[in-house]
Amino acid sequence: MIKRHGRSTLELENRPSVISWGAVVGKNEGEGPLSDCFDNIYYDSGASQETWEKSESFFQQHAFMEAIEKGELHPHDIDVMFSGDLLNQCISSSFGLLEFKVPYLGQYGACSTMAQTLLLSGLFVNGGIADIAAAVTASHFCSAERQFRFPLEYGGQRTPTAQRTVTGGGCAIVGKHTEGKPYIHAVHIGTMIDLGIKDANNMGAAMAPAAARSITDFLRDTETSPSDYDLILTGDLGVVGSELLCELMLKDGIDISNWHNDCGLLIYDRKKQDVHAGGSGCGCAASVFCSLILNRLSSGELKNVIFAATGALMSPTSSQQGDSIPGISHIVNVRSD
Amino acid sequence: MIKRHGRSTLELENRPSVISWGAVVGKNEGEGPLSDCFDNIYYDSGASQETWEKSESFFQQHAFMEAIEKGELHPHDIDVMFSGDLLNQCISSSFGLLEFKVPYLGQYGACSTMAQTLLLSGLFVNGGIADIAAAVTASHFCSAERQFRFPLEYGGQRTPTAQRTVTGGGCAIVGKHTEGKPYIHAVHIGTMIDLGIKDANNMGAAMAPAAARSITDFLRDTETSPSDYDLILTGDLGVVGSELLCELMLKDGIDISNWHNDCGLLIYDRKKQDVHAGGSGCGCAASVFCSLILNRLSSGELKNVIFAATGALMSPTSSQQGDSIPGISHIVNVRSD
Numbered sequence: 001m002i003k004r005h006g007r008s009t010l011e012l013e014n015r016p017s018v019i020s021w022g023a024v025v026g027k028n029e030g031e032g033p034l035s036d037c038f039d040n041i042y043y044d045s046g047a048s049q050e051t052w053e054k055s056e057s058f059f060q061q062h063a064f065m066e067a068i069e070k071g072e073l074h075p076h077d078i079d080v081m082f083s084g085d086l087l088n089q090c091i092s093s094s095f096g097l098l099e100f101k102v103p104y105l106g107q108y109g110a111c112s113t114m115a116q117t118l119l120l121s122g123l124f125v126n127g128g129i130a131d132i133a134a135a136v137t138a139s140h141f142c143s144a145e146r147q148f149r150f151p152l153e154y155g156g157q158r159t160p161t162a163q164r165t166v167t168g169g170g171c172a173i174v175g176k177h178t179e180g181k182p183y184i185h186a187v188h189i190g191t192m193i194d195l196g197i198k199d200a201n202n203m204g205a206a207m208a209p210a211a212a213r214s215i216t217d218f219l220r221d222t223e224t225s226p227s228d229y230d231l232i233l234t235g236d237l238g239v240v241g242s243e244l245l246c247e248l249m250l251k252d253g254i255d256i257s258n259w260h261n262d263c264g265l266l267i268y269d270r271k272k273q274d275v276h277a278g279g280s281g282c283g284c285a286a287s288v289f290c291s292l293i294l295n296r297l298s299s300g301e302l303k304n305v306i307f308a309a310t311g312a313l314m315s316p317t318s319s320q321q322g323d324s325i326p327g328i329s330h331i332v333n334v335r336s337d
Numbered sequence: 338m339i340k341r342h343g344r345s346t347l348e349l350e351n352r353p354s355v356i357s358w359g360a361v362v363g364k365n366e367g368e369g370p371l372s373d374c375f376d377n378i379y380y381d382s383g384a385s386q387e388t389w390e391k392s393e394s395f396f397q398q399h400a401f402m403e404a405i406e407k408g409e410l411h412p413h414d415i416d417v418m419f420s421g422d423l424l425n426q427c428i429s430s431s432f433g434l435l436e437f438k439v440p441y442l443g444q445y446g447a448c449s450t451m452a453q454t455l456l457l458s459g460l461f462v463n464g465g466i467a468d469i470a471a472a473v474t475a476s477h478f479c480s481a482e483r484q485f486r487f488p489l490e491y492g493g494q495r496t497p498t499a500q501r502t503v504t505g506g507g508c509a510i511v512g513k514h515t516e517g518k519p520y521i522h523a524v525h526i527g528t529m530i531d532l533g534i535k536d537a538n539n540m541g542a543a544m545a546p547a548a549a550r551s552i553t554d555f556l557r558d559t560e561t562s563p564s565d566y567d568l569i570l571t572g573d574l575g576v577v578g579s580e581l582l583c584e585l586m587l588k589d590g591i592d593i594s595n596w597h598n599d600c601g602l603l604i605y606d607r608k609k610q611d612v613h614a615g616g617s618g619c620g621c622a623a624s625v626f627c628s629l630i631l632n633r634l635s636s637g638e639l640k641n642v643i644f645a646a647t648g649a650l651m652s653p654t655s656s657q658q659g660d661s662i663p664g665i666s667h668i669v670n671v672r673s674d
Contacts, residue, residue, distance in 0.1 A: 002465050007416060008440035010466060051658050079344060080526055088425040090445045094529060094650035098663050103345035103526035105453060106650065108427045108443035116442060127464035128339050129347060189417055189440035192431060313431035313443065321388050326435050
């Protein structure tokens with residue numbers, strides 16, 4: 001049922017499938033290069049909600065609804081739901097998903113949440129703990145800005161290394177192995193790593209060492225090399241973090257540059273859109289993975305993908321108190337036959 | 338390996354054991370009726386840290402250290418660690434546990450975190466996903482007050498229904514079935530429930546319906562009645578929530594009053610200590626369960642316990658925006674032979 005490689009790389013021998021998925025985004029994301037991939041684009045990024053926090057909840061809710069509708073499922077079919085977000089006390093998850101009345105395990109993995117929730121969904125279905133599990137997360141530019149940086153009205157300038165929090169959400173529904181659907185071959189549970197970076201405007205650099213560590217461990221544990229994969233996809237390292245990741249791994253003799261891409265680089269057109277170092281936030285990896293990537297795995301265009309979302313496990317309080325930024329990266333290896 | 342009863346009640350047929358546990362608390366908790374049960378009492382509740390948030394991290398760290406030392410383990414023996422807390426972005430978990438370099442899955446279950454992390458630890462060990470898993474959480478009165486209510490210096494008055502956040506942490510280490518150790522017989526994953534209570538100074542009332550729902554579902558799914566258990570223990574409903582829980586369940590024809598107790602009522606002497614409606618916070622259920630309860634299960638004084646910790650999945654922001662308070666309750670049924 002499960003084969004363990006190393007300390008925390010787990011091969012899911014029942015090959016649970018991602019049976020359906022959905023991604024919904026806001027205006028900026030809808031105007032980017034992936035516009036055709038999303039299930040819905042809300043050009044009013046507030047989604048007619050009273051507050052930005054409620055808008056973020058809306059994106060969680062609608063990502064879940066798209067995924068279950070496309071899978072011809074009802075919320076009652078879902079045995080367990082894993083969700084989390086960046087807001088204090090993860091309220092976009094709880095308020096967004098409350099009404100579906102699904103057994104719920106709240107997660108906190110910061111921007112690694114999509115990988116963390118998918119990993120747990122895969123393990124639950126693989127082990128017969130659940131027949132069908134849902135992994136869902138979202139983020140919102142406006143709620144994140146005011147919570148982590150400045151109120152939008154302040155009009156603060158952002159540094160070139162800063163990334164833009166994606167307004168959007170994604171949901172993946174995991175069920176028993178189903179022919180023709182992408183399946184989870186293996187997962188890797190990340191370990192926190194902190195190399196002392198303190199610049200909260202350079203999250204990519206803070207998270208890159210965690211991605212390097214997890215990808216290196218995963219390749220070693222599975223006795224594979226980058227060329228065995230079609231794509232090694234990080235969550236939201238952006239341009240700074242992506243370069244650093246490739247450099248860090250090259251120092252260890254592993255060249256991933258031909259296979260690496262990053263959701264934060266895919267979601268926006270950095271030449272045309274004012275997004276500085278790229279996209280970020282839980283919704284970045286979620287909306288890219290639960291659209292473009294799963295679509296391509298489904299069509300057979302991609303066959304073997306390492307999805308390594310990264311999270312920065314800090315808060316404005318920890319930064320104000322002078323702490324550095326611990327990073328983590330969880331991996332889900334998704335394949336199609 | 339796993340037997341499912343109903344939608345989310347899971348019988349762990351490999352009976353994973355709680356192989357060791359630890360609880361450390363601050364001054365007020367150490368002066369309460371359970372003082373003899375704790376592994377360590379820090380009469381300087383700041384634990385010589387620079388900030389209250391770092392003190393909270395200290396309690397996570399030391400709860401984990403007590404548990405692994407008592408189990409004659411090394412951090413490297415732990416395959417996965419589940420942890421979470423009440424601070425924004427769960428920083429007391431990430432900063433407190435970073436140094437141990439254990440594969441880490443951050444959880445957010447508010448005050449239900451001890452049950453949620455223990456439930457996941459049990460499922461992971463039961464399913465062979467991990468040999469040894471750690472469940473850890475903590476809270477701190479001073480960090481919680483300034484984040485959720487007022488800075489301590491303000492000297493705000495508290496309402497009679499308010500509870501006192503416990504300064505303390507607890508950790509339970511779960512491993513393969515071990516004779517003579519308490520074991521996890523079954524778990525229940527809770528569903529969020531919101532009956533419209535908006536008073537953030539009456540968390541007990543907001544969380545009681547979730548406890549009632551989960552306990553009722555668990556008893557039905559397992560075809561057991563309250564008298565089958567020695568103790569039905571909630572996490573931190575306090576005096577108001579505990580009464581409400583018993584009333585709510587009685588309306589459904591289930592009388593738990595002879596078997597029910599609450600960690601928030603056990604940890605303080607409400608006659609002598611100024612704690613209003615009782616204790617609360619992640620560290621409340623954690624420090625009581627990982628001392629008194631597991632000690633008594635270990636000695637055989639208790640044989641069959643329902644541990645139903647409850648969480649309020651709100652934030653100061655959601656309350657300020659007029660939202661009501663969704664509650665959740667996860668259950669771990671721990672037995673000894």
